[in-house]
Amino acid sequence: MRQTLRIGAILIAVALVAAACAKPSSSSTPTTTTAKFTGCMVTDTGGINDKSFNQTSWQGMQAAAATNPSKITVKYLPSTTTSDYAKIIVTVGFLMGPATQSAALANTKQKFAIVDCSYASFCLSTSAHPHVAPNIDQLVFNTVQDGFLGGYLAAGMSKTGKVATYGGEKFGTVTIYMDGFWDGVQYYNKQHHTNVQVLGWSEPSQNGTFAGSFTNITAGETIANTFIHDGADIIFPVAGGVGLGSAKAVQAADSSGKHIAMYWVDTDGCVSAATYCPYFITSVEKGIATAVKTAVVAAAAGAFRGGTYVGTLSNGGAVLAPFHTWSTKVPATLQTELKAVEAQIIAGKIVPVTKSPV
Secondary structure: OHHHHHHHHHHHHHHHOOHHHHOOOOOOOOOOOOOOEEEEEEOOOOOOOOOOHHHHHHHHHHHHHHHOOOOEEEEEEOOOOOOOOOOEEEEEOHHHHHHHHHHHHHOOOOEEEEEOOOOOOOOOOOOOOOOOOOOEEEEEEOHHHHHHHHHHHHHHHOOOOEEEEEEOOOOHHHHHHHHHHHHHHHHHHHHHOOOOEEEOEEOOOOEEOEOOOOOOHHHHHHHHHHHHHOOOOEEEEEOHHHHHHHHHHHHHHHHOOOOOEEEEEEOOHHHHOHHHHHHEEEEEEEOHHHHHHHHHHHHHOOOOOOEEEEEOOOOOOEEEOOOHHHOOOOOHHHHHHHHHHHHHHHOOOOOOOOOOOO
């Protein structure tokens, strides 16, 4: 029932998108009376400061406005707020898929973009909507590719022979990361004749550990402590802000003399969660800000096309973040191997088991 009510609230937010969206507020970039184009972003759960995809999408919106401040203004609204239409509405997250599709079908002249949703695969039941609305720009990311690199790196860095991953909720946009991570560990094992184990996820069975939330920091801490107890020394949360709880657990373990590290997800954790940067070997990133910026700028220029953008290793839309404080801790030989594996994935010579989201 709660899920039904929540989707209903999102549908109202997307289908009406507020008069507030056309008026100045604390959530908008500075505007002038000469602004001709308004972009409005509707957040998913977690809010604008989730240190994950909502926050990064908003950075893309702001970057778009910065390209032409006299013409483009942008705003954001939480998904429970209603408003009139802006020139482009950017919704964020898997759960926004059905509501965005319904609103787009009902308002064919309105332009939409949605982050982390491919209607060709796991974002929407095609039986409910057999025709994808052409006025939606779908921004998705083949994170199985950089997840694969992350798994390979984790297997190469682990001292205990156990690494771990878990999700916020069991959505395709979450498990694709976990699949890539699993695949990368298995590939490392094959190449190096090792037996590094993955805790928290099985790619063959599609079963694993989930926090049941993208905001419950306590759950993230509990899950990480369980993995640490079970021997994992590298943890990859795919759970938005929940990962902050895992970072807290990793920090505590490190303080007690255990050598535990982790990854961040979606954004560069050393930027979005800088306090915990010393514990992040890397981050498995999506190029969300660039994708959103491109969508808004294109719409403002009258070049909106709809359809699907897929971020990959080759176009910079799905990459590993810099190693930052770990740059001297990751062996040079392993860094060289990673570059070679990346090149082979781009060339199609290494094909992860899990396929692209479209």
